[in-house]
Amino acid sequence: MRVAAALIATAALAACQTPCPSPPTETTNATYECEDGSELRVAYTFNSATVVQEGYTTVALPSRITGAAFRYAEGGATLRGRMNEIEWTRPGAEETVCEQTS
Numbered sequence: 001m002r003v004a005a006a007l008i009a010t011a012a013l014a015a016c017q018t019p020c021p022s023p024p025t026e027t028t029n030a031t032y033e034c035e036d037g038s039e040l041r042v043a044y045t046f047n048s049a050t051v052v053q054e055g056y057t058t059v060a061l062p063s064r065i066t067g068a069a070f071r072y073a074e075g076g077a078t079l080r081g082r083m084n085e086i087e088w089t090r091p092g093a094e095e096t097v098c099e100q101t102s
Contacts (some may be wrong), residue, residue: 032086032098040088040098042079048072049079056090 025046032040041052049072051059061072061079071080076091084100 030100031102032088033101034088034096034098036094036096038096040086042086051077051079051088053088053090059090 028044030042030044032042034040038053043050043052047063049061049063051061053059059077061074061077064071064073066080069080069082071078073079076089078087078089080087086098086100087095088098089095
């Protein structure tokens with residue numbers, strides 16, 4: 001029993017010494033149609049999301065830690081969701097739900 005525990009501990013320590021892989025660097029683009037009638041174009045990277053909404057300034061949001069979903073937020077703007085549906089909030093505007101179209 002002690003040998004098994006020692007082997008497990010050794011394996012765990014060895015795993016800690018190996019370098020972690022670098023985060024992905026590619027950009028993923030998506031387009032969304034929102035309940036408020038607007039269209040969002042979002043460029044996702046590992047650390048950020050850039051949101052383009054017609055008539056508004058482009059917003060770059062850093063990623064925030066969350067559970068199974070994703071969340072990007074800063075300065076009162078929040079983009080969060082899962083899979084093909086997101087919730088978008090811009091400062092001074094009501095939250096809107098958006099469905100991915102491409």
